[in-house]
Structures are given as C-alpha cells and as structure tokens.
Amino acid sequence: SYELTQPLSVSVALGQTARIPCGGNNIGSKNVHWYQQQPGQAPVLVIYRDTSRPSGIPERFSGSNSGNTATLTISRAQAGDEADYYCQVWDSSTRWVFGGGTKLTVL
Amino acid sequence: EVQLLESGGGLVQRGGSLRLSCAASGFTFSSYALSWVRQAPVKGLEWVSAISSSGGNTYYADSVRGRFTISRDNSRNTLYLQMNSLRAEDTALYYCAKVVDGSDPAFDIWGQGTMVTVSS
Numbered sequence: 001s002y003e004l005t006q007p008l009s010v011s012v013a014l015g016q017t018a019r020i021p022c023g024g025n026n027i028g029s030k031n032v033h034w035y036q037q038q039p040g041q042a043p044v045l046v047i048y049r050d051t052s053r054p055s056g057i058p059e060r061f062s063g064s065n066s067g068n069t070a071t072l073t074i075s076r077a078q079a080g081d082e083a084d085y086y087c088q089v090w091d092s093s094t095r096w097v098f099g100g101g102t103k104l105t106v107l
Numbered sequence: 108e109v110q111l112l113e114s115g116g117g118l119v120q121r122g123g124s125l126r127l128s129c130a131a132s133g134f135t136f137s138s139y140a141l142s143w144v145r146q147a148p149v150k151g152l153e154w155v156s157a158i159s160s161s162g163g164n165t166y167y168a169d170s171v172r173g174r175f176t177i178s179r180d181n182s183r184n185t186l187y188l189q190m191n192s193l194r195a196e197d198t199a200l201y202y203c204a205k206v207v208d209g210s211d212p213a214f215d216i217w218g219q220g221t222m223v224t225v226s227s
Contacts, residue, residue: 031210033214035152035214042202042218042219043152043217045215048207049211049213054215084151086151086152088152088214090211090212095154095157095166095168096144096154096214097154098151098153100151
C-alpha cells in the first residue's frame with residue numbers, strides 16, 4: 001500500500017514563509033492535494049492537483065511536487081494559518097491516502 | 108450554498124450497529140461521487156468508503172470492508188453508511204465529503220461530521 005510521510009510539526013515566524021513537506025515513493029508522478037484543518041473544524045481543500053487553488057483560497061498558498069517530495073508553501077504566514085495540514089493522493093490499490101498531518105505553529 | 112450535513116452518530120456498544128446519514132444541498136447530488144472519511148480523537152484523517160455517482164460502484168478501506176456498507180438515495184440527496192460489528196477502533200468523527208471529478212480525485216466539500224463512540 002502507498003504511504004505518505006509528513007513531519008508532526010512545523011513552526012514559522014509571523015510574516016515568514018512556511019514549507020510543509022509530504023514524502024512518498026515517486027510522489028512526483030501523482031497529483032497531490034492539500035487540506036487545512038482548523039481546530040474543531042472540518043478539513044478544507046487548499047491546494048489540488050499539486051498547484052491549483054480552489055476559489056477563495058488566498059494566493060499565499062501554493063504547492064509543488066517533484067521526485068519523492070511534495071511541498072505546501074504558505075507565504076507571509078498569519079496567525080490564522082495555524083492549523084493541521086494534510087496531504088493526500090489517489091492510489092489505484094489503496095484508493096484515497098492521507099498523510100499523517102502536520103501541525104503548523106505561527107510564532 | 109453547497110452543504111453536507113451528517114447525522115446518526117452516537118454511543119454504541121462493541122459489536123453493535125449504527126447508520127449514518129449525510130444530507131446534501133446546493134449541488135446536483137446525482138452527478139458526483141461521495142465518500143466517508145473519519146478522524147479518531149487526536150488522530151489524522153482516514154478514508155473509509157466511497158460510492159460512485161450512480162451508486163453502482165462502491166469502495167472500502169481494508170479496515171472496514173465486510174462490516175460497513177455505503178449507499179445513496181439520489182432521489183433524497185442523501186448518502187448513508189451502515190456500520191455493523193463495530194469495534195473500539197471505529198470510534199471517530201465521521202465526515203462525508205464530495206469527490207472532485209478527475210483521475211486523481213480530491214474532496215472539495217466536507218460536512219461538519221458526526222461522532223461515533225464505540226464502548227467496550
């Protein structure tokens with residue numbers, strides 16, 4: 001089965017750039033989606049198919065994917081960006097696969 | 108407004124059954140695949156089950172296959188999850204989610220979830 005690996009936590013200073021990695025075997029050959037989950041809230045899709053943003057998602061959110069690592073980048077981090085972030089891919093055998101999630105702390 | 112509203116969660120004994128519902132509004136229900144995703148307390152997201160737009164194809168995670176059954180009623184814009192032989196490890200917040208069309212599908216709309224607690 002396909003597995004995705006995320007760090008448990010990432011910290012970023014207010015106004016700086018946060019980068020959240022998501023590792024997987026040859027993940028660059030897959031489309032990666034990213035979700036933001038605020039405390040006590042349902043997940044929200046923030047990036048789909050590696051780099052696309054749904055309507056209403058700020059341009060500060062961007063994504064990239066190459067080799068064995070996909071990355072969610074949050075520019076000019078704000079206090080409101082503090083949340084858990086999950087990467088997700090589709091695998092033909094396992095179907096929908098989520099990473100373990102990364103807690104972003106804005107200092 | 109596109110909306111998904113889950114219901115049917117509660118406290119159930121180990122080995123018991125529960126049926127979850129998800130009422131949809133604001134989009135053409137019969138045109139989209141739907142899914143259930145769960146989140147155990149203080150844990151990450153876990154895909155549980157999915158169903159095609161017509162209901163003709165269903166998919167399950169290994170952890171629930173044979174115990175859970177997903178279904179839908181397109182005339183009522185409602186998604187269901189019948190959960191049997193419940194275990195302590197099924198304790199979680201269960202979300203229904205709308206599937207984005209495509210070869211590598213994502214979930215673009217999520218409900219607020221319904222909590223299932225299995226007591227031992």
